[in-house]
Amino acid sequence: GNSVTQMEGPVTLSEEAFLTINCTYTATGYPSLFWYVQYPGEGLQLLLKATKADDKGSNKGFEATYRKETTSFHLEKGSVQVSDSAVYFCALSVMGAQKLVFGQGTRLTINP
């Protein structure tokens, strides 16, 4: 079946620290990969995506590279800000299936 495993949280960092949130997946077929973010009091928002191997998705200083050989899509940011505090979800979709499969989420807190 299709599944996503995320690094367990919560994660607490100081402002300007380097961030990595690990995500690995299992999929039947060739998935598209996504990172969604949920800020406090808001709905889920698409942060970035990649649709094929070696693609790099990027947005708001965040990056993630689709690694087929390691079935991974780790989220990185070079210098986090307090405003990045949120819950981050890794997700996949498989061609032909009109649905997203989500990981369990990682809560990130950035302290000033």
Add this chain to the structure above:
Amino acid sequence: GAGVSQSPRYKVAKRGQDVALRCDPISGHVSLFWYQQALGQGPEFLTYFQNEAQLDKSGLPSDRFFAERPEGSVSTLKIQRTQQEDSAVYLCASSSRGVGNTIYFGEGSWLTVV
């Protein structure tokens, strides 16, 4: 509207009560999705509509759950005879054409069954 709108935002139901959750997708969006998010977990797929047609309901956990979208716009998720394990946030999402395009999520309806 500007985004996906869900109502009610918060609902407390007594066990055994029926509830109805409403979703107003972004105007013109063909695809509509319902997800269930338990506390501390990621969202789990419930069902998918393309216009008024319910094309996938494989995620509905039991026959107590029913969703409809009769005119291809507003959708309602109905839960009959609610049970405590139904307590969760119910998320609605829409997109202009399936998962290939960006999916926009509402803020969710928080259901607590007591």
